[in-house]
Amino acid sequence: MEPVLGIIAGTLGTTIGTAGFGDALKKGRKATAAELSKPAVKANLGKIDLETRHLLQELLVYGSEGQHPVLVSKPIKRLTLSLSLSICYGRRVYLGDPLTHDIIDVEDEILKFRSMTDNLQDYLPLFRIWPLNSYSRRAVELRKRRDAYVLRLNEEIEAKLQAGSNQDCLYAKNMTSSHPLPVKELSTVLLTFLSGGLATASSTIHWSLTLLATRPDIQEAAYKAIRNVYTNDKQLFESCMLDTEEIPYISALVRESLRYYTPSRLALPRLTVQTFQYEDKIIPEGTTVILNTYACNMDPNLFEDPETFRPERWLEHPDLPIFSYGLGYRMCAGYTLANREIYVLLTRIIALFEIGPSPDTDADHITGCADPSHQAMAPKNSGLYFRPRDVNKIKDILAQGHVDII
Ligand code: HEM
Numbered sequence: 001m002e003p004v005l006g007i008i009a010g011t012l013g014t015t016i017g018t019a020g021f022g023d024a025l026k027k028g029r030k031a032t033a034a035e036l037s038k039p040a041v042k043a044n045l046g047k048i049d050l051e052t053r054h055l056l057q058e059l060l061v062y063g064s065e066g067q068h069p070v071l072v073s074k075p076i077k078r079l080t081l082s083l084s085l086s087i088c089y090g091r092r093v094y095l096g097d098p099l100t101h102d103i104i105d106v107e108d109e110i111l112k113f114r115s116m117t118d119n120l121q122d123y124l125p126l127f128r129i130w131p132l133n134s135y136s137r138r139a140v141e142l143r144k145r146r147d148a149y150v151l152r153l154n155e156e157i158e159a160k161l162q163a164g165s166n167q168d169c170l171y172a173k174n175m176t177s178s179h180p181l182p183v184k185e186l187s188t189v190l191l192t193f194l195s196g197g198l199a200t201a202s203s204t205i206h207w208s209l210t211l212l213a214t215r216p217d218i219q220e221a222a223y224k225a226i227r228n229v230y231t232n233d234k235q236l237f238e239s240c241m242l243d244t245e246e247i248p249y250i251s252a253l254v255r256e257s258l259r260y261y262t263p264s265r266l267a268l269p270r271l272t273v274q275t276f277q278y279e280d281k282i283i284p285e286g287t288t289v290i291l292n293t294y295a296c297n298m299d300p301n302l303f304e305d306p307e308t309f310r311p312e313r314w315l316e317h318p319d320l321p322i323f324s325y326g327l328g329y330r331m332c333a334g335y336t337l338a339n340r341e342i343y344v345l346l347t348r349i350i351a352l353f354e355i356g357p358s359p360d361t362d363a364d365h366i367t368g369c370a371d372p373s374h375q376a377m378a379p380k381n382s383g384l385y386f387r388p389r390d391v392n393k394i395k396d397i398l399a400q401g402h403v404d405i406i
Helices: 002-006 023-036 038-043 045-062 073-089 098-113 127-128 135-163 172-173 183-214 216-229 233-241 248-260 293-297 311-314 333-353 391-400
Strands: 276-278 281-283 353-357 384-386
Touching: 023 248, 038 045, 038 333, 045 073, 045 233, 045 333, 045 384, 045 391, 073 098, 073 135, 073 172, 073 183, 073 333, 098 135, 098 183, 135 172, 135 183, 172 183, 183 216, 183 248, 183 333, 183 384, 216 248, 216 333, 233 333, 233 391, 248 311, 248 333, 333 353, 333 391
Parallel strands: none
Antiparallel strands: 276 281, 353 384
């Protein structure tokens, strides 16, 4: 019986994150790196602008202008998915579309399969012959559903290309390049975009909002920091297109959220490509090693008082390391995009809303976890209140770059 990840990867090949070191990985990384580099992220700032506006509109509408708590998990995942899909396929997604839920649910389950505590058969081969093992059957179902939406996305963009009605996107760029990747390889690269940032960036945003809801002091400090730099909302919205992040406290807040909540608490398992010595131990070539990102982010030798959520530590010591994106050659390829997306969104939400908790909101990094065995650690989906600071101003701003939420 195969390992679960092998079954899921059967038709499309592994996504870049799960591929072993070799030519396919190098090609895939090259294609992804070009599109996730700083200049490429800059070219996508308009998409970040649109998707964050969309979320602001959802918070206003679903929360009845601050009257009701909003279950933010799905709206946040829609945002990160829609951003990836517009970069890859030139199409957005809405919460009213069953495709959105299908992709979110399947990718979430696949990520759960990657968990090193929940899917023992990939790490302990003996479990593969365990007769009551239902993982492999479930993996086949997920692979079928994943293949179906990849096929649908490919067919849609092919039809648009033929009709000349496509938006600029990676798929179109590849097909018109002088050395296009074959569709199967291209699909794998695009799937990496889609799955790489979906749960991780969403969890970071969700944790940050949960923390802010329970810490009015940090919310107030962040609001003041924003208003020190942008005195009016027009500046606030135009600033998203700038090259740099202008509010150091918000950058520090993003970093501290990434550290304290570490969305991928164990990085992906990697095989060593050569034998090496670590302290007094010899680690042979071909050993599976797993970076304990969470333990590194909580290392008291590096971080004073690591159990305390304190954005100021990054203003006092800007060169502190952060381990949430992994390390070395295989570190996260999408960190520039993720940092920017989270920064813009938090700045806009804090400037326009006061965030409040519901009675069961838990921002603790241990007890607040929705599913401690999941590869991407998200908080429980308790409702949060988004009370507009000035409802008419928000409506005016959103009316300017009109977005329909469906
Ligand atoms: C807060 C958001 C994110 C976090 C915390 C995160 C974290 C990680 C981690 C821990 C790894 C494994 C690194 C290792 O094994 O050392 C990884 C790999 C990867 N991530 Fe992210 N990620 C985030 C967002 C994104 C986004 C937005 C994208 C793309 C759109 C992305 C694309 C990738 C890719 C392609 C890899 C595989 C790199 C390789 O295997 O060579 N990530 N990420």
